């Protein structure tokens with residue numbers, strides 16, 4: 001197998017956002033993971049943009065390092081975006097192992113891991129810009145995966161759900177727009193992956209959105 005030693009080996013391209021899972025340790029050294037987009041502007045450093053309300057941001061601020069996990073598995077996106085979708089509302093400890101070069105956990109099931117050290121943090125209102133130096137790239141020995149449209153549709157729906165949660169009490173039009181997209185993707189998953197783990201997660205995701213909306217309506221009355 002060819003050695004993976006650079007961001008371009010992993011498919012990164014300048015100025016494009018790639019979806020990943022960022023794993024970090026808390027102040028008590030408890031592992032945390034959350035989906036976040038990352039990009040590179042020079043094919044060497046990585047830039048993460050966490051909301052300052054996120055646990056990931058707090059951990060990065062404290063530890064000054066993280067692991068950028070590469071995966072296309074929608075189950076990992078779902079269970080790390082919504083911690084309450086897990087037993088005991090926590091990402092299972094068994095999913096993690098300590099990284100080699102930084103004080104951060106990595107995901108055992110990731111296709112590849114990039115260990116990074118934080119060099120600079122810029123704060124802009126509610127979102128930070130975290131500049132990272134790549135210290136170590138660890139590819140996993142994985143087989144190629146056949147492409148199913150449900151994986152894309154599900155990951156898009158999980159992103160939209162996290163945004164619906166943010167916009168809920170602020171922008172009704174945006175919430176409806178995003179909900180419409182999630183329903184479109186639900187129909188697509190129903191077509192290409194009916195009665196699968198993907199369609200189950202999609203149903204759960206839709207129910208989650210409906211529950212948030214119902215709660216918001218009650219709070220507004």
Ligand SMILES: Cc1cc2nc3c(=O)[nH]c(=O)nc-3n(C[C@H](O)[C@H](O)[C@H](O)COP(=O)(O)O)c2cc1C
Pocket residue numbers: 019020032033034035036037038049050051053054055056057077080081082083155158159162
């Ligand atoms: C594919 C995907 C990409 C996301 N990208 C970001 C991001 O760039 N920054 C961010 O703050 N949240 C992003 N989110 C939302 C966070 O993952 C979500 O709010 C999560 O619950 C934060 O977890 P934490 O509080 O443990 O850090 C993304 C979600 C998904 C599904």
